[in-house]
Amino acid sequence: MFYREAGQFKTSYQSDQAMFPILQDRIGMAVILAVAFIVVPLTANDFFLTSIMIPFLVFSLAAIGLNVLTGFCGQLSLGTGAFMGVGAYAAYKLTTIFPDVNVVLFVLISGFFSAGIGAIFGLPSLRIKGLYLAVTTLAAQFFLEWCFIRIPWLYNDNASGAIEVPKREMFGVIVSGAEATPLARYFVVLGITVFIAFLIANVLRGRIGRSWMMIRDMDIAAELMGIRPLQTKLMAFAVSSYICGVAGAMMVFFWLNAAEPSSYSINLSFQILFMVILGGLGSLSGAFLGAAFIWILPVMLKFIPSAIGLEIGAETVEHLTFMVVGGLIIFFLIVEPHGFARLWQIAKQKLRVWPFPY
């Protein structure tokens, strides 16, 4: 009764193909944005911003990136971590070479470097599919990690082998480096994530998004309808890697302050992949849900038991997280490949017909 499109007649194709055709969804979106841009900054403490919101947004963006490739275009990739690393190293090099240029601009530009490299490693996708393609992206992961370690120029010959983010201002506010306030970082990360999510949602509902899904669902039919497989897949690789690269750069610039090659290891690739699978392959909101779940679950596992008087060690928390996430991934892969996002849709469908389900 509360969630209905009844009475909301679409009088034009324009309104029918809007991003949120149903009024309740538009209101919901407005509320979420208001919470993110107003309520959270007003109420959240530094811990919440730094340890929960900022990483959550960074991972959400990375999950959107991988979702473009895997969820929408059907190309499995295990190189996400490395593509994020390319963005981080590119932004780092750029900002140390040109210290006066706005760092946010460089974070956005760094994505183009990952896009180029992602497209190169996407070339094999013309010939190979599925698991075998995953193996070639794994090769990309190891090769790029090797570059991050072995090419001192990338980290400015820093003795520690890590990149350390310098202090940078934007419009007089320090946004990166150790002195930047969590609030300033939060706003930058939120702004970039929302901006890119909005743009990519546009692409996904139009011709190009459809061409990716055509390749995903039935590549032979897609080709017989005029879709060029290589061009389309490479574009998905490039767009996906661009987004991942920006997320990777945000990760070090606005969250970690410093990063080593191991920050962008295969573990990160898997973490993002799990977020995509749990959240829902082929769903943008799923990327946010998956990131929230995988990032926030360990935090909750750490705090809830102690709040009710149970003592569990840090390792136990980690093991518990592995078990829960692992179990859920198996569950979702078998029962509901479209993840949390699909469960949410089913719930909405139930609401729509409530209270008369027949």
Add this chain to the structure above:
Amino acid sequence: MNAIVTNEGLPTSEPVTQREVLLKVDNVSLSFGGVKAITDISLDIQKGEIRAIIGPNGAGKTSMLNVINGFYHPQEGTITWRGEERRKMKPYEAASQGIARTFQNVALFKGMTTLDNIMSGRSLKMKKNFFWQLLWRGPAEQEEIEHRRRVEDIIDFLEIQAIRKTPVGKLPYGLQKRVELGRALAMEPELLLLDEPMAGMNLEEKEDMSRFILDVNQEFGTTIALIEHDMGVVMDLSDRVVVLDYGKKIADGPPEEVQASQAVIDAYLGVSH
């Protein structure tokens, strides 16, 4: 598109006047390793006709369509499209020249709705680049609306308004075949290849599908090559029939003539070769 007048009594094939040849296949042979799928077949498809391709299972009918739309490349022979000999080409090039098809086993985009499946047929006609798509507002949205209109016409024509927003994976088989036809029609093809569009359908669904095929041919002037097992349908719809058996052409001509041919009767009755 309620305006379309449907012919309830299907017309008998009129004597074929010599029309312009749209596609010509000359001495084509295709084999897969040791298996000869097509042996030295020549045939032509004339502009505006409904051309049936019939024959027992494994005769090479589907392979023939695959050769025509560039999915298989024959080892021998030539293909002439609108008077010009065609070089070896990729399927997407054939698509851009105006050849569309449906598949023997429905090959819809399972994760997408009916509407999106048919919209996907407009892919080649939509041109707005990535940066317009990012913006959406403006040219990309305009283009989307323009093509949505054409797609809605097809949805009306095929009477599938009610399943517009349904993911195609959930549709019954007969409707899936209809959506697949809609997707091919959205390409506004010059030549439409239909691979067993009525397989697995009940009588009523077959009648609907026959009517759609005839309407497409007559209203839009689309040339159609049709693979079909139901001889009644073939007799009613087609202008000319070519019969394949074991990869060879055994008959070619107007339906009545072909039906009466001894070679065809033998092939269908399974007389040993």
